[in-house]
Amino acid sequence: MRFAILSDIHANLEALEAVLADARERRCSRFLCLGDVVGYNANPRECIERVRELDCPVVKGNHDEEATLSASSERFNELAERAIQWTRDNLGDQDKEWLRSLPLQKRVHDFTIVHATLDTPGQWGYVFSNLDAVASFTYQRTAVCFFGHTHVPMVFIRDQGVRQERTEHVRIEPAKKYFINAGSVGQPRDGNWRAAYCIYDIENNLVELVRVKYDLATAQKKISKAGLPQLLAERLAMGR
């Protein structure tokens, strides 16, 4: 069984469609979504619709949560805040109800999915360092857990200690634990503009971190046309 693991789609429909097509081409039959379906880009409704059509496990991200609030929580920076206000105004009640219903973490098959961290999933902390990963590993009951939130694809491995790898292929070995960031479909921040996602091949114990080109110009035009901050269009091209 091959799972396609999608995180931080952030209302980027062009990136999402390119990733879904790529995953199907690579024989993925199951899909998973690690949250932040909305926020930043111009197609929140359409992205929710596509994800719901997949009828797959989805966990909640901080932008999903923020989009359902009636007033700002003041947790966001100015750019994210302007985008989430626009998102709130452009989502229907049913979209918000669905976002509100999402769980913070979920067990799927023999692994776990979460948006931010396993130690305090609702606090939306960022896992960049080995120390951050140690805290999460303490609560990880499965050998493999996929997470998102940082928009930077990254693999943490707990063996004797915890180490970090930036690699395209991870072989899942017995007696180790893996905390794997799937990167971001709709707003990568590792300096690479291409959409990121993961493939988990269960039978072969292999995780692949994949990058996919998409129609960046159209996504950028939609941001401008929607009246969202121009910086959100510019950063897509930089992968920041």
Ligand code: ZN
């Ligand atoms: Zn995000």
